[in-house]
Amino acid sequence: MRLELKSVLPFLIPAGLIVLWQVLASAGEISQSVLPAPTQVVAAGWRLALSGELWANIWISTWRALTGLAIGGGIGFALGLANGASKLSERLTDPSLQMIRTIPHLAMIPLVILWFGIDETAKIFLVALGVFFPIYLNTLHGVRTVDDQLVEMGRAYGMSPATLFAKVVLPGALPSIFVGLRYALGIMWLTLIVAETISASSGLGYMAMNAREFMLVDVVVLAILIYAALGKLADSGAKLLERATLSWHPAYVSR
Amino acid sequence: MTDHALSGFAFSPSAASAVRTVHARGGAPVALRGLAKSFGAKPVLSGIDLEIPAGQFLAVVGRSGCGKSTLLRTIVGLESPSAGVVAAARGDEARIMFQEPRLLPWARIVDNVRVGVPGGKTKADAREAARAALAEVGLADRAGEWPSVLSGGQKQRVALARALVSRPRLLALDEPLGALDALTRIEMQALLERVWREQGFTAVLVTHDVSEALALADRVILIENGAIALDIAVDLPRPRRRGSPEIARLEGAILDQLFGNGASEDALKESVA
Ligand SMILES: Nc1ncnc2c1ncn2[C@@H]1O[C@H](COP(=O)(O)OP(=O)(O)OP(=O)(O)O)[C@@H](O)[C@H]1O
Numbered sequence: 001m002r003l004e005l006k007s008v009l010p011f012l013i014p015a016g017l018i019v020l021w022q023v024l025a026s027a028g029e030i031s032q033s034v035l036p037a038p039t040q041v042v043a044a045g046w047r048l049a050l051s052g053e054l055w056a057n058i059w060i061s062t063w064r065a066l067t068g069l070a071i072g073g074g075i076g077f078a079l080g081l082a083n084g085a086s087k088l089s090e091r092l093t094d095p096s097l098q099m100i101r102t103i104p105h106l107a108m109i110p111l112v113i114l115w116f117g118i119d120e121t122a123k124i125f126l127v128a129l130g131v132f133f134p135i136y137l138n139t140l141h142g143v144r145t146v147d148d149q150l151v152e153m154g155r156a157y158g159m160s161p162a163t164l165f166a167k168v169v170l171p172g173a174l175p176s177i178f179v180g181l182r183y184a185l186g187i188m189w190l191t192l193i194v195a196e197t198i199s200a201s202s203g204l205g206y207m208a209m210n211a212r213e214f215m216l217v218d219v220v221v222l223a224i225l226i227y228a229a230l231g232k233l234a235d236s237g238a239k240l241l242e243r244a245t246l247s248w249h250p251a252y253v254s255r
Numbered sequence: 256m257t258d259h260a261l262s263g264f265a266f267s268p269s270a271a272s273a274v275r276t277v278h279a280r281g282g283a284p285v286a287l288r289g290l291a292k293s294f295g296a297k298p299v300l301s302g303i304d305l306e307i308p309a310g311q312f313l314a315v316v317g318r319s320g321c322g323k324s325t326l327l328r329t330i331v332g333l334e335s336p337s338a339g340v341v342a343a344a345r346g347d348e349a350r351i352m353f354q355e356p357r358l359l360p361w362a363r364i365v366d367n368v369r370v371g372v373p374g375g376k377t378k379a380d381a382r383e384a385a386r387a388a389l390a391e392v393g394l395a396d397r398a399g400e401w402p403s404v405l406s407g408g409q410k411q412r413v414a415l416a417r418a419l420v421s422r423p424r425l426l427a428l429d430e431p432l433g434a435l436d437a438l439t440r441i442e443m444q445a446l447l448e449r450v451w452r453e454q455g456f457t458a459v460l461v462t463h464d465v466s467e468a469l470a471l472a473d474r475v476i477l478i479e480n481g482a483i484a485l486d487i488a489v490d491l492p493r494p495r496r497r498g499s500p501e502i503a504r505l506e507g508a509i510l511d512q513l514f515g516n517g518a519s520e521d522a523l524k525e526s527v528a
């Protein structure tokens with residue numbers, strides 16, 4: 001009984017807010033042009049889902065997000081590992097990277113539009129740029145803070161550089177890498193929303209901007225909620241992965 | 256398996272008959288000639304000549320910071336000498352046990368022991384060897400667990416299993432029992448003595464505990480001012496009885512050297528430096 005109450009507790013406030021929102025909207029306290037009732041948003045979602053428009057837009061946005069993450073995250077991960085392991089590589093690349101980091105990646109939007117127009121490349125480039133730094137910095141930090149004593153043990157016990165990396169360095173850096181990944185996921189959606197809102201001919205951001213022109217407030221609210229849901233989904237996925245790979249960690253063992 | 260691990264307990268008379276040589280490769284000798292080691296401009300060891308015959312149990316004692324760990328690490332090749340020659344077993348024939356267990360927290364106990372298995376074995380064989388080594392230290396039933404759930408003494412036993420699984424001919428021990436409570440220490444000392452007798456490797460034990468050195472070693476050396484200040488044979492039958500008059504006499508001799516004439520000189524030197 002106690003346990004049930006505990007698991008329901010986090011949902012009480014959101015559920016209450018939705019009920020309140022519905023009641024106020026139905027009573028006409030909130031104008032439809034400001035905020036449509038939850039039922040209207042659901043109806044809009046149903047309409048767009050039936051026409052297939054919703055799925056197409058979710059799909060294209062997700063594809064952009066994940067492609068950008070794979071490219072920017074992949075490069076960040078590789079450079080983080082290289083610079084954590086090799087002083088030479090770090091000397092060569094880290095100062096330049098730190099310099100680029102001072103530019104907010106969204107400030108690049110006008111330039112990116114000039115370079116790539118408004119096609120896919122522009123959005124993927126922005127996402128990749130946005131997720132690069134959290135993954136790079138946290139991977140680098142993770143590799144650097146691997147316990148030296150364990151590395152020495154590995155060497156003393158005859159591990160080859162490849163084995164040392166796979167058995168000692170990478171697992172030791174993993175908790176930090178996950179911090180970077182979860183941070184990057186947030187930036188990934190944020191960047192995509194901004195990029196799609198400013199310039200796109202498909203995707204959730206485009207759907208929202210298009211709906212705004214036709215005063216379809218329910219679709220705008222729907223798009224916002226879907227963004228939130230996708231963000232939550234990505235975070236939960238990362239959390240699940242984290243829990244699966246860090247099951248040795250005392251912080252995850254007990255839970 | 257746990258009682259088996261304790262059957263070599265120092266006070267038990269049956270321990271003497273527990274000698275087995277099934278998988279043993281025997282000990283390997285160690286020879287240091289004119290060994291010197293300095294870090295930057297700071298000399299730590301100088302002019303060390305030391306011959307350790309195969310299978311001997313040598314204990315190294317001395318003040319904190321006198322260079323015991325440096326000597327040990329040079330013997331197993333973790334530090335290279337600044338001058339002189341080191342001749343000792345290498346690769347999987349030489350193993351070191353550190354003061355900390357240094358287990359990989361993300362690897363199960365059995366996989367931690369597998370780290371010590373020499374290359375070229377199949378995964379199944381390596382696992383089998385690791386399990387056998389765990390049984391030897393009385394932890395066969397913990398093979399599948401994470402290191403974080405073990406006690407300090409159990410972690411050190413896993414580290415011992417990892418060191419022993421390759422059947423080394425030289426085992427270097429850098430105060431591996433330093434962090435353990437008194438009772439666990441005595442148990443671990445008995446375990447160490449038992450595996451040493453069974454496998455016949457050459458053992459070099461660094462310790463700050465003179466009575467531990469005298470309980471276990473065939474020979475005790477004292478490092479002072481970067482050189483061997485005392486080198487005494489401990490020709491006493493095993494298992495040794497703690498607090499016997501012979502041990503007390505040797506302990507007195509070592510402590511005299513440490514605190515007697517040496518102490519005031521050292522204090523003077525340190526205050527000048
Ligand atoms: N990597 C290193 N770089 C510089 N100095 C070092 C290094 N390792 C050891 N030293 C110095 O060498 C001296 C001897 O150190 P060592 O660790 O061998 O002492 P020890 O006898 O093992 O001491 P303890 O009993 O406290 O472990 C110390 O003064 C220490 O500061």
Ligand SMILES: [Mg+2]
Nearest residue numbers: 323324325429
């Ligand atoms: Mg030391």
